[in-house]
Amino acid sequence: MIAGIPLTVLGGAAALLFAAIAAVTGTAAFSPAFVACGLLLLVAVGGAVLRRDDALGAAVVILSVHAAAVPLMLHIDSAPGEMDSGYWALLVSAWLMAWTSVTRLTQTSKKLPTGARRAVDLLIPLIFGLWLMLIWEAITRGAGVPQVLLPAPSAIWAKLTASLPILWADFVQTFLKAVIVGYVLGCGIGFGTAILVDRSPFLKRGLVPVGNMVSALPIIGIAPIMVMWFGFDWQSKAAVVVIMTFFPMLVNTLEGLSASSSMQRDLMRTYAASYGQTLWKLRLVEALPFIFNALKINSTLALIGAIVAEFFGTPIVGMGFRISTEVGRMNVDMVWAEIAVAALAGSAFYGALVLIERALTFWHPSNR
C-alpha cells in the first residue's frame, strides 16, 4: 500500500499527523484557521494517495494545497511571533504537499496539447515563487524575525505600495536614465570598436589590451572619479555603466565576427561580395548569438554598476542613494522595496532580451 507513494506525500502526511496530535494533546495553540488548514491538507494528502496518476487527483492536490495556504497565514495572527511546534509541522506539511502538486502538474502536463503545456511551463515557476514568498512570510512572522534582519514580504509589499512616488522617482533616475543611457552607449561603443578592431590588426593589438585593463578597474575606484568628471547627477553613473559594459561587448562581438566557417566566407568570395556585404549578410548574423550573450551579461552589469555608483555621491534621488541612506536609518523594508524594484526591472530587461534573441537566432542549432 505504501509502496509507490512519493516520499513528499509520506512526509506531508507524517507532518500533518504530528500537527494533529500536537493540537489534540493541547501542546499547540488551536484556532479555526488551524483546523481549516489541517483539513484542506488532509484532502490534498488523500487526493495524492487515492488518485495517484490521473488528472483529477492532480487537480485536487493543487487546489486544496493552495487553499490551505490562506488559513495557514491567518493562523499566525492568533499569536504573531510565537508559533509552536503544531504550526511548524503544518507549514512543513503544506510545503511538502505544494512540492507534490508541482510534480503532479508536470506529470499531467505531458499529456496535454502543446498550448496548454506552454501555459503549465509558465505556471510552474510562478507556483515556485509563490511558495518561496509564503514560506518566507510564515517564517518571518511566525518566528517573529526582527524587521531589521529580514522583513516579511507583506511588510515589504506594504512599504512598496505606500512609497510608489519615491520608488518611481528613484527608478527614473537610476534605471531609465543612468542604466539605459549607459547601456546603450557602452554596448554601442563596444560594438563599433569591435567592427573597427576587426578591420585593422594594428588596432587589435593596441585597443584590446587597453580595453582589458579598463574593464579590470574596480568600480569603487572609477565611480568617484566619474563623479568628479561628469558631476553628481546621472551622467556620472551612466559613465560608470559605459565603462562596465564596453568590454564584454567588444570581446564577444570580436569572437562572434570570426564565428563564420571558412567555407561560408569562401562562398562570399566567389560572389565577389564587398566587405560590407560579407559583414552584413554573413558575419554579423553568425555573430548574433555572441552579441546577445554580451547584451545579457551587460544588462545585469549595468544595473549593478548604476546602483553601486550612487553610493559615491549623488543628488537625493536614485535607487543606490535610497538603499544607502535607508540602511543607515534602519528602514530595512524600504531597502527591500528598492531591491524588489531592481529585481523586477532587471528580470524584465533580461527577459525582453531573451525574447528578442530567440526571434533573431531561431536558426542556431541551440534554438531549433
Added chain:
Amino acid sequence: MTDTEATAAARGAGSAGEGSAFRVIEARDLCLTFETNDGPVHALSSVDLTVDRGEFVSFIGPSGCGKTTLLRVIADLEQPTSGSISVNGMSPEEARKARAYGYVFQAAALYPWRTIAGNVALPLEIMGLDKAEREARIKRNLELVNLAGFERKFPWQLSGGMQQRASIARALAVEPDLLLMDEPFGALDEIVRDHLNEQLNRLWDRTNKTVIFVTHSIPEAVFLSTKIVVMSPRPGRVHDVIECNLPRERTLDIRETPEFLEIAHRVRDGLRAGHAYDDE
C-alpha cells in the same frame, strides 16, 4: 536559359582577348605546396591544363590528389606557389571580381538563417539584381533541381541531398559562363544523380557553358565530359587526359554503348596506373 542569353554569353567570352578567344583556362606548370606542421604537402605539382570554351572537363582521381585544390586555384580561393594560370584571359582574381564563374562546394554551405529561396537569392542580392528578376531565377533553378515547393523551408529542415541540390540551384542562378563543381552529386542517391546528370548535360549543351566537374564516379565522368583529367596523388599531378568525343547531347542509354564502355575502361586503367605509380 534561353538561346539569346546563350549567344550573349558566348559573345562575353569572345571579348576576353583576341589571341585566345576560346581559351577559358590556361594553366602552365602550376605548383601549390601547403606548409603544414608536419612539413610541406605538395597538393599540385607542375600541372598543365587547358580548357576551351564549351568544354565539359571532369577531374577524377583518388582522395587527396588535389582536385579540390586545383578547382580552388581556378576560383582564386587558393594562391599557387609557382606557375601561371589564367581564367578567361585574366588572372583568377580579376575573373573572380568579374563574377566569371559559379562554384558548387563539396558541402552544401547553405546559410541556416535563410530559407531555401533566400539562399538561392543570396548571390543575386549581392549582384544587385532587382526583385522580379531574382524571383524568376529562383523559381527556374529550384525547378531544375526538383526543389519546387521547398522555397520556404530552412536548410536544416531538408535532407543532405536536398541541401546539396539547393546549393547547385544557387550556383546555377548566377548564370555564369563557367561552372566549377566539386563533387556536386556525391551526396545524392543513384536515381536523383542520373536525373541531375541528364539535366546538367542538357543545360550545358543548350547554353554552351564551360563546366569543370570533380567526381569519383567513372560513369558520371564519361557520361558528362568532353575531356577527363585523371589525377594521381602525392604529389598531386595530372596523370592522363582522356578525350571523350561522344555526341554532345546524351541520354542515359549511352552508358550501354561500346564507345562509352571503351572510354570508361581507359579511365579505369588510368586511375589504376596512377595508384600503382603511388605505391612505388
